[in-house]
Structure formats: C-alpha cells, structure tokens
Amino acid sequence: MAIAYLGSITLDCDDPTALATFWADLLGGVIATGTEKFVSVKLAHLVLTAIRVPNYQPPSWPDESTPKQIHLDLAVADLDVAQAEAVRLGARIADHQAAPAKCRVLFDPAGHPFCLCLSPAV
Numbered sequence: 001m002a003i004a005y006l007g008s009i010t011l012d013c014d015d016p017t018a019l020a021t022f023w024a025d026l027l028g029g030v031i032a033t034g035t036e037k038f039v040s041v042k043l044a045h046l047v048l049t050a051i052r053v054p055n056y057q058p059p060s061w062p063d064e065s066t067p068k069q070i071h072l073d074l075a076v077a078d079l080d081v082a083q084a085e086a087v088r089l090g091a092r093i094a095d096h097q098a099a100p101a102k103c104r105v106l107f108d109p110a111g112h113p114f115c116l117c118l119s120p121a122v
Helices: 016-027 079-089
Strands: 008-013 030-034 038-042 047-052 072-076 103-107 113-118
Touching (some): 008 016, 016 038, 072 079, 079 113
Parallel strands (some): 008 047, 072 113
Antiparallel strands (some): 030 038, 038 047
C-alpha cells in the first residue's frame, strides 16, 4: 500500500509567473497561489509549481551540457493540434525530433523539454 501520492511537481525557472501561466493555459489549470519566488498551478490531480532560482540556466537538450532537470510526457489525441496550441502559448519546437509521428519534443518558456505524445488510446 502506498504511503504517499504525487501531489506536486516543481520546475526551476527565472520567471515563475510566465512559466506557471504557460502550464496553466496548456494543461487547463488555474493559478492557485504565488509570490515573487514561486507560482503554483492547480490541475485536476496535481499541483505544478514554478520556482525562481538564482542564475537559472535552461537545459541544453539534447547535448546535456546542462541537464534536463525534468521531462514531462503529455498524452494528446492529435499531435498537430496540440503542437500548434503549445507554440501559440509560448513553447518552442525542438530541432531534434526522434519520432515525430508518435511524439513531438518542445521546450516550455523556461527551456524545459517536454513531449506531446499520442495517447495510447489513439
């Protein structure tokens, strides 16, 4: 029996408000709380928090000279629609795409890579 559940994921960044707004808009969440140091997004089953860190350096994926720090895979029904919406909200498309027919790699506004992946049900 589990003694805990995943309640929150925290992403390092230099602008918590911008990063939290991006994720709230992309995932259909709402800004729940925040200060100048952090902003939390309430999602259906999770809280995602963006936290300001001194001298933040975005990941340099795929070369890994600055590690990814975190990687999220988001299940979607339509890759093209999801990618277009993510870009509209502020994401950047990664140059390297290993399997673009199944999964698209993008970067959030703070530089964290994330993937839009076809849902297994599709």
